[in-house]
Amino acid sequence: MSSAQNSDSVSHLTQREAAEIDETLMGPLGFSVDQLMELAGLSVATSIAEVYKPSEYDRVLAICGPGSNGGDGLVAARHLYHFGYKPSVCYPKRTQKPLYTGLVTQLESLSIPFLSVEDLPLDFSKDFDIIVDAMFGFSFHGTPRPPFDDLIKRLLCLHGYDQTRQKRPVIVSVDIPSGWHVEEGDIGDEGIKPDMLVSLTAPKLCAKKSSGPHHFLGGRFVPPVIADKYKLRLPPYPGTSMCVRIGKAPNVDISALRENYISPEFLEEQVESDPINQFRKWVDDAIAAGLREPNAMALSTVGKDGKPSSRMVLLKGVDRGGFVWCTNYESRKACELCDNPHASLLFYWDGLNRQVSIFLRLALFHLSTLPAGSLKMVPLFSPSLSKLESYLLDVKNQTEQFF
Ligand SMILES: NC(=O)C1=CN([C@@H]2O[C@H](COP(=O)(O)OP(=O)(O)OC[C@H]3O[C@@H](n4cnc5c(N)ncnc54)[C@H](OP(=O)(O)O)[C@@H]3O)[C@@H](O)[C@H]2O)[C@@H](O)CC1
Numbered sequence: 001m002s003s004a005q006n007s008d009s010v011s012h013l014t015q016r017e018a019a020e021i022d023e024t025l026m027g028p029l030g031f032s033v034d035q036l037m038e039l040a041g042l043s044v045a046t047s048i049a050e051v052y053k054p055s056e057y058d059r060v061l062a063i064c065g066p067g068s069n070g071g072d073g074l075v076a077a078r079h080l081y082h083f084g085y086k087p088s089v090c091y092p093k094r095t096q097k098p099l100y101t102g103l104v105t106q107l108e109s110l111s112i113p114f115l116s117v118e119d120l121p122l123d124f125s126k127d128f129d130i131i132v133d134a135m136f137g138f139s140f141h142g143t144p145r146p147p148f149d150d151l152i153k154r155l156l157c158l159h160g161y162d163q164t165r166q167k168r169p170v171i172v173s174v175d176i177p178s179g180w181h182v183e184e185g186d187i188g189d190e191g192i193k194p195d196m197l198v199s200l201t202a203p204k205l206c207a208k209k210s211s212g213p214h215h216f217l218g219g220r221f222v223p224p225v226i227a228d229k230y231k232l233r234l235p236p237y238p239g240t241s242m243c244v245r246i247g248k249a250p251n252v253d254i255s256a257l258r259e260n261y262i263s264p265e266f267l268e269e270q271v272e273s274d275p276i277n278q279f280r281k282w283v284d285d286a287i288a289a290g291l292r293e294p295n296a297m298a299l300s301t302v303g304k305d306g307k308p309s310s311r312m313v314l315l316k317g318v319d320r321g322g323f324v325w326c327t328n329y330e331s332r333k334a335c336e337l338c339d340n341p342h343a344s345l346l347f348y349w350d351g352l353n354r355q356v357s358i359f360l361r362l363a364l365f366h367l368s369t370l371p372a373g374s375l376k377m378v379p380l381f382s383p384s385l386s387k388l389e390s391y392l393l394d395v396k397n398q399t400e401q402f403f
């Protein structure tokens with residue numbers, strides 16, 4: 001997850017500075033162009049994945065130009081494929097250098113379609129959810145030559161959809177919105193208006209004129225010696241992220257937030273007859289999927305006053321006798337459970353689209369056998385193990401009541 005930075009506090013580069021930094025990185029600092037391109041393309045793909053989830057925006061068209069900006073687009077397309085998107089690539093002016101032919105081969109081996117300009121629909125709105133604009137970067141000069149002039153016009157047409165409120169693909173520009181002056185920006189206010197700009201290394205001066213909702217910085221490779229020489233103020237990257245948001249995240253209409261949950265079918269006959277086994281299986285799936293804190297659960301209790309309260313706790317163990325977690329015996333939850341032994345647990349595994357809700361009662365009789373600070377809770381209607389077993393038999397064909 002990237003954290004936001006104020007765009008005014010970040011340095012912006014002139015075209016000359018950008019080219020100089022490029023030369024220094026690949027000269028005295030010992031980087032190779034393919035190394036930097038790989039990191040740049042990965043940053044573009046991770047920035048896209050932060051905002052546009054493949055469940056809603058999977059059809060991607062990467063339009064790649066003849067230079068390194070185009071190379072970033074080819075790399076991004078590959079990473080997007082591995083992130084679960086369905087990229088297509090339009091690469092009309094191919095560079096016959098081993099770096100670029102290699103990138104093309106890698107994409108072809110993934111069966112990613114390459115579309116010629118003629119193959120592309122005149123109106124991109126129906127066929128794509130995301131257009132990656134990787135035509136020109138900081139070496140752009142003059143006005144766009146064919147076929148890019150026409151491709152940029154097709155991107156411009158998409159802005160017409162904003163008035164009609166019809167869904168249109170979002171435009172993600174790599175480093176520079178193609179066609180913009182690298183320093184002056186959108187001269188004449190007639191260029192494309194990207195929804196997301198991913199600046200690389202450091203934003204170029206034109207980025208100050210970008211008013212789209214999302215501005216990210218990518219390319220986590222700038223050594224301090226470069227930052228010192230150019231007096232660069234760059235935001236820290238959070239955690240291990242390859243990108244960081246610059247500027248405020250847009251205000252989002254909460255009522256419009258809705259994921260499309262697409263999961264494999266889960267049929268009744270696939271449900272384990274023993275609900276505890278089914279639960280263990282889903283915990284194992286959550287662990288295998290690498291989800292964060294797969295044992296986190298919301299514990300809801302109700303005190304004497306009849307008012308419910310919930311909090312997140314960690315499951316410390318589960319067996320057919322019940323669910324174990326730890327608490328201070330004087331905590332609010334422990335006190336409430338003393339007054340009212342009924343509680344519910346809710347596990348939610350985002351990413352697997354699964355949740356399990358369990359109704360329990362406190363099993364005080366197990367307390368002496370548990371580690372200090374632990375409480376054990378048994379599923380409701382199961383005051384003892386033998387009763388639990390008969391309960392499980394009862395619900396054999398109606399596991400959904402339990403899960
Ligand atoms: N640290 C870094 O620096 C990193 C940089 N990286 C990336 O490199 C990008 C800069 O790459 P770059 O220098 O290859 O230039 P870029 O803008 O892609 O294209 C040049 C090509 O476009 C052409 N062209 C120009 N104007 C044109 C026009 N009007 N109409 C038509 N064509 C025109 C020009 O042809 P020419 O005019 O010279 O004949 C040439 O073939 C940078 O923005 C970033 O994305 C990352 O990969 C890694 C880290």
Ligand SMILES: [K+]
Nearest residue numbers: 133136174176
């Ligand atoms: K671009």
